[in-house]
Amino acid sequence: MSRPTPTLLQPIVIDGGRIVDPANGVDRIGRLLIIEGRIAELDPCDGDCPGDAYWIDAQQRVVAPGLVDLGAELRQPGREEDETIQTGSNAALAGGFTSVLCCSNTNPVIDSAAAVELVTQIAQRLGGVRVYPIGCLSKGREAAQMAELAILAEAGAIGFSDSPRAMPNDALLKRALDYCRMLDLPIFDRPEVPGLAEGGIMHDGQVSLVLGLKGLPTEAEDLAVARDVRLAEATKGRLHVGPVSTMGAIDMIGRVKSRGVPISASVCPQNLHGSDALLRSFDSRFKVHPPMRSPAHVESLQQAVADGTIDAIQSGHMPRAREKKGNDLDLAPFGAATLETTLAATLTDMIRTDILSWSRAIECLSTNPARIAKLDAGTLGKGAPADVTLIDPDAAWTVRPSEFLSRCQSSPMEDRELFGRVTHTIVGGRLLFVRVEESTAVV
Structure with missing residues (x-):
């Protein structure tokens, strides 16, 4: 200073x-x-x-109103070698975020009132960015039994998700969407069919074929999005799908929105710029999830943000320790630090290229995320x-x-x-x- x-x-x-x-x-x-x-x-x-x-x-x-992130992994408790609430909060502040929704994949996972309260208390004691825990959708994030959602909500959970793990249990998701209508809280689903995506390293396309790497097919995301939006339409539950990365997902989200179904969707900044060609370097820093897709998908995602099909841009912050990301590409985990670059990447790739106005960009980074999570944020109105x-x-x-x-x-x-x-x-x-x-x- x-x-x-x-x-x-x-x-x-x-x-x-x-x-x-x-x-x-x-x-x-x-x-x-x-x-x-x-x-x-x-x-x-x-x-x-x-x-x-x-x-x-x-x-x-x-x-601008402080940015609101719809899902960042802060990793504490239990995975502090990757990130802590303190370091994640500092990174968020440097990136312009004032509110962060914390993913449930800690150790132990956030599937109890005690786990919700622990994360909240640590964040409040640190006095940095506002941290809102997302509770697990299923007990232990095992997709077998629905977590005690009402108890999690009473403890302070802002919504429910097993993200970044996909939800393969259709019946559980439907029951949860029904149940959450009573709580008026959203379910955040990372759309992917595990059986199709298992073992995948990068986008399934020409580049993965040339490199000899197992691909993550677009169908894995498309089919999951189709299920998600159909269940949301049937139950009238609050659903947020994302982050998404495929043209098929955009098409289905746009169609169901045109019928007045109140779903929302988000995308990560790396999917608005980078393509799968970056993996030609075999550099694990480009191994992110959702994966970087082909240029056609990137262009479609950019247009979907501009026309409102996609509501929000979220960081996709998945921090992993240096020794983990230092492995060979096939062994390194998905993930990257993105809280400090999300705003700048959006400005560089979307505003300076005239795809988005400043107003639309701030809407995607602050106003809409606050609305989706029902936070008292995302505005500079008097009294806010x-x-x-x-x-x-x-x-x-x-x-x-x-x-x-x-x-x-x-x-x-x-x-x-x-x-x-x-x-x-x-x-x-x-x-x-x-x-x-x-x-x-x-x-």
Whole structure:
């Protein structure tokens, strides 16, 4: 840090930035006043700003509601060699995220009230990004018996999922969708048919054939999406499908949405840019899940985000320790650190190429994820919690995973030049992250 930071809940004035708030139809230069952890006023005059306020000069910056991630693996408890809630929180703040939904694949898994409360208590004690646990859909994530969803919800679970493990039990998923109508909480399903995907390393296509690597066929995702959306239509349960990666999935999601079925879907930034050709290097940093598909799928995914078929962009953060990702491609696990690059990758590949407007991008990264998870977030409206991200849209930087705040240092974006960096992240009126001239500080 090279300059003072505000004291706890000191009023903050963010002045002169481009305020982008899709929830309220705002996209203009303005001023934002934060008092006692909430948005107090948009465009207050000088006389309305407290004399003891901390001023942030936001000229040439985009001021957006804090980003919301629909599913990141924080790995704690039990898998701290990959990530901890502390390091994951730091990475999220550096990436502009103020709220993160935590996946259930910890050890022990999040299938009990005690597990939900443990994750929540650790996150609250650390005082960083807002962490919302996703409870297991099935006991032990074994897809045999439905978890005690009402008890998990009462303990604070924001939704239910066995992700990144697929749900092969059709009857269990249908019962859960029915049951969750009573709880008014979503089910997040990672669509994949395990029998078709077993042993797959990369997208099943011409490149995998040439390389002699077992493929992950698009049919494995397409069939799972077809089942998911049909069960959601039949039960009227709240379903989020994703992240998705295939043209077939997009087609089915679009068709069922056209019939008014209230499902939602998401995609990862690496699937909006990288293709399976990157695996020609046999580099495990490109072994991600869902896998990078062919260029035709990438183009279709980009269009689906632009036209609203896909609602949200999520990080797909699956951190794995260096010694795990250092294995040969066939032995290395799927996964990568993506919390710190999601925003910049979206800006570089979608905004600067005129596929998305700034308003649509923030809608996909903040407003829609908050709506899907039913969080009090994703808006800069008066009275809303002051979760705010400031972005320098023209900052060019080269991705160096060794500089990540995440414990994982594997990234499919490594050595890419990206545009856009978070300069400030504010959570509940507290300035928790500042970037000054290539240095960073988590307060």
